[in-house]
Amino acid sequence: MNSVILQLATPYVRSLLIFFAFVALLRGHNNPGGGFIGGLLAALAIVFSSFAFDRRPVQRKLKIKPGGYVAMGLVFLLLSFSPSLLKSQMLMEGVWVTIPMGILGELNVGSPLLFDIGVFMAVIGVTLMFFFTLTNRK
């Protein structure tokens, strides 16, 4: 597709999508969102820009290839097990740390966040893999 309007809008839309992808990922534990939704949003950002421009330059510009995202996602998923193992709890049991934040109250950070990040990465990778391979046919 060769639309100037789309091409001009793309940087903003893409940044917004990626921003909201992270928002969805981080707020997911308490509000609608989460790794899966975040991952889909981030993948959508890339799909969107390859719509506006061509697929090839976008694919080439990606610092991390879809396979890399998949691998990182799986690594994060595995990493999320380690806290519970280190504390010799049941495998995959959540481990939580409370960080005091002064006026802002306190922040609970737990191993499920690692898990969610893993899902996020894996979903980005898988979606892009589908996308690029399906559109790559001659």
Place this chain on the structure above:
Amino acid sequence: MQYILLVYLVFALGIFVIPRWLKKHVGIVLAVVQALFFVYFFSRISDATNGSGLLTVIEWLPQIGLNLEFSLNGLSLVFALLITGIGTLVFLYASAYMKSYEGTDKFYFYLFLFGGAMLGLVLSANLIQLFVFWELTSFLSFLLIAFFHKKELARKAAFQSLFVTAFGGLLLLTGVLLIGSVVGSYSVGDWLQHAQSIKNSKLYVPGLLLILAGAFTKSAQFPFHFWLPGAMQAPTPVSAYLHSATMVKAGVFLLALLSPVLGGTDEWTYIITLVGVTTMFLGAYFSITQTDLKAILAYTTISSLGMLVLLIGIDTTLSIKAAILFLFVHAFYKAALFMVAGFIDKKTGTRELSKLGGLYKHMPITFVISVLALLSMAGLPPTLGFLGKELIYEAKMQSPGISSLVLILGVGGNILMVAVSMYFMVKVFLGKQGNYPKQPNEKGHLFLLGPGVLTLLSLLLGLSPAVLGHALVEPAISSIRKEIIDIELKLWHGFNDVFLLSLLTVMMGMAIFIIVYKRKQLLVKWRSINSYIFSIKFADIFSKSLEGFLNFSERNTKRLQHGYHRYYILTVVLFASVLLWFQVYVTRNWVFDIQFSLTPLYISGLVAIVACSALYAAIAKSRLATIISMGVTGYGISLIYLYYSAVDLAITQILVETLIVVMFVLVLQRMPHFSTLSSKLTRVRDLIIAAFFGSVMTVLAIKALHVELSEPISNLMLENSFVKAHGKNVVNVILVDFRALDTLGEVTVLVIAAMGVFILLKTKKA
């Protein structure tokens, strides 16, 4: 004892990491290890002979009778000594023989593990464990036979032997499980205690047949004998080891081990004796018409194995005694002869009888060794072979039941063995100078060490057999017969029927040899007669039937896996809906109570839009319209989710829907134009099937509202979500915490699907 096996494994793996300067001598190092174990087992003779021997039990899954049980008694000791003793000599031989070949690391690795697996087999006192080692030897012998894998013959032979022996192994496992279900345990000790109840049970005959099938395939009994001559494609050290002390002796070991449990019945005696005696005669008969040195030896091995099986089948104290003694006799001469055959092959460049002859001038020591080994094979004094043959005749004469047949075929087999031995000796060493491809010499003392030691042992033990009798044969017999006995072994038995029979054997054998040797035409004719009568070649039948089976399954697979995606989907959908309708019909006792109402109106409108767009997707005449209307369906459904406050679900659905539409559109650009290719009838058929499936899904969805299996878990999750998992969004907490394992599985499935798509689309058609 388990540590011995561990040491085997460690050394076998160690072959790959040892420094380069040692690599040249790896055969010798391994021989030393084997020798040390030989000494160990030798020092255990007194332990093994006291009562029931040593027993180590390591519990693994005692609930279902799976333990590691190692036992060292008279019987296993005999085998262990043969395996380690002959193993030592074989490795020494191999270190000379394998020098000129590539990939010796692999070779030593396989061969050493092979010895270890065989040792594990004979030390096993649990039959499941024995089965594992059993299949391990089959597998390793496959790798060893296929060592020269660039030769097609070697690959074929290896596959054949694996197929026959591993298949036999599976039969054995089935038999063991059958008999084990009678006793409730797989331990040999338990089986011994319940021998009587096993024999009385209904499962005895099928179990026995299966176990015998396992033993017969492994020990190359007729009609499974054909894999053994093929196995001579292996390097000669392997043949020497495989024929004398390992692999084929496993079946004999199993029969001896189980004879106190399963033996003593008519089925046992008749099946085993008949198979044994047939194998023995046919093996000897075929061996005389072979022209390849190793093939001659392979067929005589078949004959000897038949003899051993026969003796175990006769099942008297005397026959077991003869069997144990013959085990030694055969191991000694067969290992020696194979090594000699390999040496001759190396030095002259051929194993064909027609090209050999007059070798005694060039290889005098080899000649002497071979003559002694052949004397043992022919059963002539003063070697151990003579003693063995005398005992065998005695056992056969006293065998209960079908002694006349056994005796006639048995003596016939021995007569042929005498003739073969003479023929071998004269053709290879005496007579005219042969037409060798290479000028022979006798350099390489390592080649002759093994055969020399073995024939010397055979000679010494033949002269003073009492040593062997007391130390090894007696405990072995008592562990098979379960009675303490005192036996006398002497070289000279006096002038009796047995001696007369021996004399007859030798004379007849000489006569046959002279006839065959003098009239060369006769042998050629004999060969052609043989190939005429036995035009059924077992190996060919085997490969033909295998090919037939492969063709059959290929045709079937093509019918089922036709490659038409639409028919796959059709099959799956039809089958699933039939099953589901059946289930709905079986559990039809539920009352349908749902009130339909049109309020709120915007939801009813949404539903109408969803339904209309779905219908339009089915009848649209353009692909783009279809996809967009499917998108409308999806977005509509996500709005319904939203209305029922499933926000996460709605967002996900919207995103997925968007992505799918985008991808479809991109893919569609590359597709040919839309056109109607299917006939009207096909479309009607598809409509009916779709309606069928759609209706069952609808019924299921309605029914799901009426089924309450137990208290829903959602309340529990709602309560604990914030307290235990610090999350207010229950859906997310379930996904990443409560049910994280499920999510992990889903992510894995996604990744696999992505890789599948990637591979399917990226691979070019070859």
